Amino acid sequence: MAGARLRRRTVLAGAPALLVGCSDGGSDRPAAASSQPSLDELDLTDWEVVRAQFALDPELAHFAAYVLASHPVPVRAAVERWRDAFEADPAAAVAGELEHDDEVRAAAAGYLGVDAAEIALTGSTTMGLGLVYHGLALRPGDHVLTTTHDFYSTHEALRLAAARGGAEVEQVALYDDPATASADEVTGRLAAAIRPATRVVALTWVHSNTGVKLPVRAMADAVAAANAGRADADRAILVLDAVHGLGADAARPRDLGCDVFVSGTHKWLFGPRGTGLVWAAAGAGVVVAPTIPSFTAPSFVNWLTGDDQPSPFGVGNTPGGYQAFEHRWAATEAFAFHQAIGPDRVAARTQELATRLKDGLADVGGVRLVTPRDPGLSAGLVCVEVARGDPSELVRQLRDARIVASLTPYRETYVRFGTSIVTTPDQVDAAVEAVAELTR
Ligand SMILES: Cc1ncc(COP(=O)(O)O)c(C=O)c1O
Known part of the structure; x- marks a missing residue:
């Protein structure tokens, strides 16, 4: 044991900073140009000032925030700064990888009111859903409950994951007519469909076909009631595709009561295109195993040393391989922009x-x-x-x-x-x- 720890320290001292998480030698965040007003110099109580931060075609009325974001000035400027840094010296720019990922996690955690260590960084909602559902150890006999209202990304991720694990996926309708749906009807139908074998409840916060926003808190309470008396291994976890709520509704994951919160940050949050996150509550994070190798310590160092140190959910489930870092790291500014508006x-x-x-x-x-x-x-x-x-x-x-x-x-x-x-x-x-x- 002591030998393994010694070897680990030796590796940490000798390996490249970007692989092991040493911050010394990492790149600094490139400074914002002094010509650019800071957020507290803008009157963000004025919606026209907010709108002026976007380079959207002024001839058009843009009712499509649910597709893909345009970047407001602070995000656009951050993307440009990072891009310039990578163009000038990619090796130096990437050297602060773990530190800058942590800055994004901290900004997201402040916005969501959660612990930064519980946040994995992804490229989209779809990537997050794929990682979560493939990371669950689904077995024959397990029941996965979702709804007819969920988007392709949930249905397909569940189909692929269940096919591998031999679990059953069931889709239930929470309402017949969206226009007249009620919180009681939706919650009652979900509660009635939960079985003793249900291990996953897969929901979407705001349905992108109907605009129905689910009463997630009440539904989470129904899942909790079904879990009462179950052993930890038999609990059903509630996974939420939150993409049309994040940046449009102020409720946070703990208000909603979900176990796992999956979202792109490139729609209503107006974050960098090709960015997203997964938050998992401490207990739920344990049951979601990483699918794609993380480029961070402890995983990478375990590989070098033969150690077996566990990763916190956030870094362990952030897919490794180099990324479009100029976009990923500019997500910090997207959270700050929304925080500044409120x-x-x-x-x-x-x-x-x-x-x-x-x-x-x-x-x-x-x-x-x-x-x-x-x-x-x-x-x-x-x-x-x-x-x-x-x-x-x-x-x-x-x-x-x-x-x-x-x-x-x-x-x-x-x-x-x-x-x-x-x-x-x-x-x-x-x-x-x-x-x-x-x-x-
Ligand atoms: C409910 C829902 N989830 C996920 C997605 C896909 O989001 P992303 O592009 O972040 O994967 C969409 C639409 O784009 C959607 O409507």
Whole structure:
């Protein structure tokens, strides 16, 4: 044992800093240009100032925050600084890898109100879901419960993971008509579907086909009730695809009560494209084994020394191999940007605009509002069913009218809008008018 520790120290002293986590010799964060105002010099209480941070085409009303983010100035500037550092000296720039990953974890942890060691960094929601579901030791006889409302990324990750482990995946419908869904109905249907053999409950916070925001806290309580009296190994864990809630709703993972929170940071958070995270509560982190080798200590050092030291969930489950670090490390600025505006203000603005849009669309004869009117059951996504004709044609015509919406990528296809910090009340009214005009 003592010999192994000695060998480990020798390796730590001699190996390249980027592999073992030594911060000495690592690259510093490149400093922001002095010409760029700092966040506290901006009046972020003014939504026009917030919107001015984006280089979005001003001729268009951008209702598509749910697709992929445009980067606000601080994020764009950070990406550029890191890119320049890598262009000038890649070996030096990468030398601070672990330190800069930790800076992103710390920023994310501050935003989410969790421990930084519990956060793994990923490239997207889909990557996170794949890592989590493949990291669970699913066995024949295990039951995995998900819903008909989840996105491809959840369904496919579960299908692949269950096929390997021989587990059964069941999809239940939480509501029949999204517009009239209620918290009791949704929670009751979930609770009724949990079996003694259920090991995973896989949910999506805000459904991207209907805009329904699940009452996750109540659903987590239902999972906890089902877990009462179970041995730790038999517990069901609640895994949440949180991508359409993060940056649109201010609730944090512990408020929601989920065990694992998976999200891209490149949609509503307006973080760097190609970034995401997985947070796992201490107990749940233990049951999610890494799939892709981490490039960090202790994993890498274990390989060199033959040791077997466990990694904290966050570093152990952050896939190794070099990354697009100019994007990954600029996520720090995305969290800081949202913190500076205030997550509660962002959520209130998103909600206020979504309510205005729903109120307007509910009166348009040519469409049926699919998203619940209740702000408790919806966030920034607003979906409508087109009464007549081809919904893709409406999306095309809306773009001609300079309104960016999209089609939901599901079997049942709706026209989808997303209100956010880059949209305005006037744009909402223009969208309602355009839909009324085009579906008349
Ligand atoms: C519910 C949901 N989860 C995951 C994704 C995929 O997100 P990412 O691009 O971060 O993998 C989408 C859509 O893009 C989605 O609607």
